[in-house]
Amino acid sequence: MKITNVTSLENISYKVRKNIIKMVYNAKSGHIGGSLSCADILTVLYFNQMNINPDKPDDMLRDRFVLSKGHCTPALYSVLAEKGYFDLDELKTFRNIDSRLQGHPDMKKIPGVDMTTGSLGQGLSSAVGMAIASKMESAGCRVYCLLGDGEIEEGQIWEACMSAYKNKLDNLCVVLDNNNLQIDGKISDVSGLDNIEGKFSSFGFNVIKVDGHNISNLIDAFDTAKQIKGRPTIIIASTVKGKGVSFMENNASWHGKAPNDEEYEKAITELDTIVYANKSND
Numbered sequence: 001m002k003i004t005n006v007t008s009l010e011n012i013s014y015k016v017r018k019n020i021i022k023m024v025y026n027a028k029s030g031h032i033g034g035s036l037s038c039a040d041i042l043t044v045l046y047f048n049q050m051n052i053n054p055d056k057p058d059d060m061l062r063d064r065f066v067l068s069k070g071h072c073t074p075a076l077y078s079v080l081a082e083k084g085y086f087d088l089d090e091l092k093t094f095r096n097i098d099s100r101l102q103g104h105p106d107m108k109k110i111p112g113v114d115m116t117t118g119s120l121g122q123g124l125s126s127a128v129g130m131a132i133a134s135k136m137e138s139a140g141c142r143v144y145c146l147l148g149d150g151e152i153e154e155g156q157i158w159e160a161c162m163s164a165y166k167n168k169l170d171n172l173c174v175v176l177d178n179n180n181l182q183i184d185g186k187i188s189d190v191s192g193l194d195n196i197e198g199k200f201s202s203f204g205f206n207v208i209k210v211d212g213h214n215i216s217n218l219i220d221a222f223d224t225a226k227q228i229k230g231r232p233t234i235i236i237a238s239t240v241k242g243k244g245v246s247f248m249e250n251n252a253s254w255h256g257k258a259p260n261d262e263e264y265e266k267a268i269t270e271l272d273t274i275v276y277a278n279k280s281n282d
Contacts, residue, residue, distance in 0.1 A: 002047070004048065008087060013043040015243075017243075018268060018272075020078055020089055021271070023074045024194065024258045026102060027095035029103075031075075032255075032256070033241040033248060033251070034255065036239060036248065037072060037241045038074050039244070044168060044222065045144055047083065047217070048219055060139065063142045064114040064115075066114060067146055069123075070117030070120070071118065073094075076113070078091065080110070083266040085112035086110070104118030120154055122156060124157055124161070125160040127144075128160050131143040131172040132169065142172075142173060142226070145172070146177060147176050148177050148201070149187050152176070153190075154191070162203060165203055165205065165232065170232065172233070173234075175237055176234060176235070177239055181250070181251075181255070182252070203230075204231055205231065205234045206232070209235075210236070212239035213239060213240065244270070244271055
């Protein structure tokens, strides 16, 4: 069922964030910062935009999603569980040796996962292939692909962009989680990456810039992308790494570490406070 109420979607996104914190804390490992930054994006996709049905995870006519920044599984698994693809209790097994919820997603084991990812730079190529297949079969499926901004330093990303434009893949919507940080620090310091909008535009993409934490703006951006014909769209979503937890926000050290007991309690308290405030404003 498509959820259109913005407050309801915001409350789901904060549930997703709480799940992320709990999963990484329990596992004592995981990528927490980038998972928190994309929580709102995934919430809007899975609960408002995509044509999907948890009861029919292999439906050939479903929309597809590729988590190209495949290390951010805490966000993906949390959204899938909240959507009903598997039981929420299974999130407690994250990164356990015998769990199917490993650090990178496995399409052969986890319902709702459309592509096994993890090696950065490769997911967009897979998404391009899916979009081409949908066009060839007149299936009408839309394909969504989430990139990290550190990830777009990979050359294969731009090869995939050329193919997407050449094949006029207007059924492909790429989303860039533009939180400006990667494992080694600021994007600008690591690679000197700038003018991201101009780069994608020069590769033939329709470019939409949006606040990646504003649910209404995200919905409008995805709706607009559906109207574009003859070329692919990229939504450049301005986000905050570690969003929702004050001491994690804009802090590259939280790229891939787990909170200790004190940090965990503080993070959960902060998120609970936000959820309570949202409910009070309903």
